[in-house]
Amino acid sequence: MARGRRRRRRGSGTGECTQSQSNEKVRCSNHSATHTLILFHDGKLSEHWAEASENRPKTRLIQELGNQNIVQIACGDQHAMALSRGGELFTWGWNTHGQLGVGSQTRFTHKPQLVERLKGIPLAQIAAGGAHSTTISLSGAVYSWGKNSFGQLGLGDTKDRDCPTYVGALEHWKTVFISCGADHTAVLSKEGLVCTFGAGGSGQLGHNSTRNELLPRVVSELWGARVSNIACGRQSTLVYVLSLDKFYFCGSDDDGQLEGDRKPNQLIPVPINSPLNSGKSCQKKNASKKGIKIIAGVNQSFARCKENKNSYLDGIATLEDKEVDAWISNSKCCESIKKSIRLIFSSEACINGSFLDKRDKHFKTSKEVSGVDMSEVKRFYKKISKKQTIYQEVQNVIRNLLPSLSSSPVSPENFRVYLILPFLLQEKDGNSFLSLILLAQAIMKLQPEGLQTLECLWSNLETSFFKELVFLYQRVSQYILCKFVMEFITMKPGRLFRLDPAETGPLEILHILYQVNSRTGFRVHESNFYVPQVREIINFCACYNTVTVLYKLSKYPCIFDRENKIHVYTTECRALTNISAIPLIHTSEPWKFCVRRQCLLQDIRKNLKSASKQDFRKILEVSFEGEMGVDEGGVSQELFRIAASTLCQPSTGTFCHFPSGLVWFPRQASNCEDEDTFLLIGTLCGMALFNHCTVPFPFPRVLYKKLLDLAPTLEDLEDLLPTVGRSLGRILNEESDSLDLDFTIMEGEDSTDVVELKENGANIPVTKDNRKEYVDLYVNYMFNKSVQKPFEDFMQGFLRGCPARNWKIFFPEELQVLLQGHTTFDWHLLEKNVMYRGYEKLDRTIRNFWTVFHRLPEEKKKMFLAFLTGSDRITGYGPECFRFCIADPRAENPDELSPRANTCHLILFLPRYSSKKILKEKLLYAIEHNEGFGLA
Structure with a gap:
């Protein structure tokens, strides 16, 4: 909290909140006035109870928050909340219902505890009920926890929560204010709508009933009134409509706190006379011009005139243009500027709360929408990059923050930091590279669900920003590998055999960005992902006949262009066959493979049956019995060509043939003459790849996707069966609800065999709602389920025939060309x-x-x-x-x-x-x- 009297701090709670006339302190009390927090002008916070107990003194100074800059406070019946300007929420007191939000292990604590689950979420407001707590983020997300006996958490049930839980029913509702009664809650939207939920026994929800509401429900009587302020009493709700200059009340008025005669239980909001302001009336003639702060307490309800609506809420620190301009205009980066920079950039929450899209898009924050105005991020970077002292201070603070980033974010708002920070670390220096490496490590620590959310946000970035993000991680990957090469050349030859885990982070990010790019239609050309330095590493590995580092680098195929991929793969093959690259010398005997043309397949089987595992690591040397010739690749190529041509003959019944000219595995592998046929075919394909030959089986590209463990798609089915693929595409776009289909597929030569795509599929009609599932199951059946056994045999043979593993570095289309050859020529x-x-x-x-x-x-x-x-x-x-x-x-x-x-x-x-x-x-x-x- 800023020291001195020039700033005013207001409490936010369920009960009375007042400020002394001298602006020296803020007071926050619970409804029964048994618990009071006082925030002094010097930032110290004291706590007062009506009576002392064994667990707590009657009055004490909360020294544990002495170094925190508190901006909001709230009191429940027996617990307290405090929000710091750095975006951290602290709670303490009784935790009988989980109202502290720190789990259920602690029943009571007098020391403020950090609510870890809300770390990184930019909170706009906090509020406490009798034994429940709520918060709102700057983008209107509502979180609640604690007692839920009446549904006051708005989660659709009556189960207590001991950690903050997102109120999904209020998603994108643009919540800007929240207030809690003893067992009910009211929220206000930016459009002036009011939702209430929880206990309704006294009519406090305003729904013309005494029923409890487990989910947020709009108060229909206030529809269109555009409410300006709300406040909950213990069993009542009070709202103010600025345009009408009127107060509305619902709930219990047992204590006679309102003027005039009122029923004990008012079931719908009704207008009332202006409440008393602690004995001093608020003049109506000014009420329409000034913001109104209203407070509903057990003993009194009153209104307080303020210059700005909701001005009594001070928020967490976020960047302001005027403040940034002041940083830049200052001749030196003085201590006060450093303090401001540290306040914001040492906090995930403050960073996430800055750069919000001013067009209200941030209220739609989700897994698809970040709510960040990326152009504002770029504008801020351009400003501070012109002044190195400011930029370096920002960089230093960010670098210190990175290791502490949360690995289990609970909200899409948490992920803004991963979008913002890379664009603030663009300087081409070691410090920026180090920060990007640390950021990459933090990203890779995310739980799978969190990483999936970040990928989704990346995929929705504008192309220009996405391309720049790729460039940043490509550049830091270059830096890492260049440093790796230099260390090896100069004095650390042992480096060739290892790559530190810390160094692979940016490569991991670059690879994930490539996958995002491929899923979103290759908005960025693949050449933007290449890292030229890998060629030097490949050459060193070839020279030293080792592939240790190449194995690690091959996990990130996007960093290699096609030529370098080929070099990686051939380097591994040479290492496995003990061929030295410089000079190119064979150090092992070849695998002599003699066959007869007239008995080619039988002889191939015979050779493979007697082969050892080590034979497949040798260079293949084929000879045809009775024919002259030295095999320098050509005779081997002839073997694979003839074998593929023979096995693809329709008369053999090995494959299913399609009008597209392609072949695919049969649905019944037993149709084949020999049970090991697909083991043989897979082995031949693996051997061809290892020996740099083609084997012209006319397989569709989906085979190579399956080899690389990539899921087949509808486009793959259209490649093999164009008519069927187009028909399924039309089903996905069909507007009619009745598609006259069920979850079955007809197969067999006469299309008489009925196969259910899911259990009881014959009785499940295909509708508009489940048609995508139908298409997905159809594709899965054609390419996976129906050919499971022959493909497993093929895969087993392929891995046997090709002892190298870096073939996985190739993309499906590249692997297809490697095995089937180029069909177009220069x-x-x-x-x-x-x-x-x-x-x-x-x-x-x-x-x-x-x-x-x-x-x-x-x-x-x-x-x-x-x-x-x-x-x-x-x-x-x-x-x-x-x-x-x-x-x-x-x-x-x-x-x-x-x-x-x-x-x-x-x-x-x-x-x-x-x-x-x-x-x-x-x-x-x-x-x-x-x-x-x-x-x-």
Whole structure:
């Protein structure tokens, strides 16, 4: 509390609240006047009871709050509340019903206890009932706790609460004031509506009955009156309507506290004469011009004229433009300015209460709406960044706050701090980076539900702010990894084998932001997430043949561009196969895999059956029985191509084939000739990936999503079954309530088999309310439930065939290209990557060859690719990575240089001085007959 007499503090409670004429103290009493709090001008708080007891003295100075700046106080029958300017709420006294809000372990305490559950929520007002307590946040959220025998907490039941509980029934009601009676509560909205709930036995709720109300209910008799102020007596409610300059009363008037003859129980609000103001009347001629503070007590009800409506409520500290301008204009960052900065930026609640959207949007604060005006945050940053002394002080205070941020927030209002602070830490210096690292650590400590709320708020940020948030965490991730590399280079080579947990926080945040970005339609290009420094780490890991750090970094695939992902994966594969990158030397024997063309699948099974776990870590070396050739990748590619083509034949019955040209697992795996078929297919796919080959099974992209443990969607079903997918999409958009469907699906060749999507699904109609559930269950059945066994076999085989684990770094579409190859080609890039032996790039024969090649139809070009590699697709490592060689047969003996195999001529021997016509003839003949040309 500010010292001296220039500020006035008013109490807020259920009973009498008065201020001395000299402005030296504020008094707050309960209804029976047995308990009184006095807040002095010097900030000290004293407590007075009508009688002393064993647990408490009659009068005492509350020394425990001596260093707190108290702005509001409230008294219950036997408990007290105090709100500090720093946003902390303290309670003490009896806790028989949980009215202290600190749990049920404590029955009584004379020492003020911090209400931890409200930490970080910017409170606007506090109020105490007989044995219950309430608060309002700056955005109108109401919290209640304590005794609830009559429903006075507004939670829909009569169960006591020992911790603050959000009153969901008042969500977005724009509550601006609250008052408590002995066992009832009244709230006032910004629009002037009044809700009451709790005990109604004396008519104090104003609903023309004596019934208790468990949920907030609007007082209909006051509808349209635009109430200005409310106050609850012990069993009564008093309101004031400024526009009419009238007071209305309902409830019990047993003590005769109002002028005129009134019934003991007034069931609806009725106008009354102006109440007495402690013996001094408030002149009506001024009442319409000035705010009115009304207090309803057990012995008296009175009104007090004030200059501003509700001015008797002092609030927590929040940023004000004038105050900030004063900071900037001051030549030095004096102690008073530092004190103001510390007051606000050392408090979650004060930060969360600042920068509220002035257009009343903050009253709609929820998991989707933050209530923060982000442009105001940016404007504040621009102001203070111009004055480094102020900015550094703000930074220092924020950095000290970060480790204490709550890991279990209870309200969406708590999460504003995570939106605001990053935009105040934008300086490109070590201090800002350190603060962002600490903030990232605090975010990662959030409970799953809290993190989900923050992700939702991130997803609803304007694109410009979301992009800037990505940039901040991408920049600090760069800083961390650059520092990591420098430490390794200079003096800490052991750093290559570890990455401190503290350093992964920003990477975690960046990864989560990427996931949010993908769910919201990729508003920010994925290149904004790349961290270039990872390439140096990859190179070091390749040099030292270790993948320890890469395993950790691979958890954050968004930081890698496609090329770096490939390098990460190939580095791991080399480490597993004991191949040194520099120089590239094999240090282990290859896995010799001999097969016969005419018995290919049987021989593959035989080889796999006898294989050890270690064999799958070796480089695959395939040979076809009776055929010459050294496998440098091409023969292996031929094996996978033929195996995939054979298994995909409709006659085998292995897969379900669709008009889209795609294949999918059968719903009955027993249709397959061998029970281990999908184990075999999965193993082949894993082996192909590990050996950098393609295996052209025409799977839909959903397979790769399932491999990466991502949930299939309706779009995936439309990819496989366009007609069914579009039909389900129409169901989601159907306006009619009657959809003539139930929770079943017809399947089988004749569509006669009925499968229930949920228990008793045949008797559950699909309606407008449950249609999304129906579509979700349909998708889940098609891609998960119906193919569970064959996919599990496939996954088991895949993990066996590919001992590397960093394939998970790829996104589904990238993994699909890796295994199935590119279907679109840049033929000029292919030309650019060719190597020559015995030729120069500008030799006439070479120029003639490429002239002829580029004039070929697309289909013939793909046939040429199949002639070279055994597949009409370029390996998933990209056209830029694909290489082949054109050699002069006169300069080198082809048979000695590369024994001829029936597949994969990665060295093309081109006769010198060939004309364009001859080259075209030989080229077409070679690709159509799968024979090399230019050879005898």
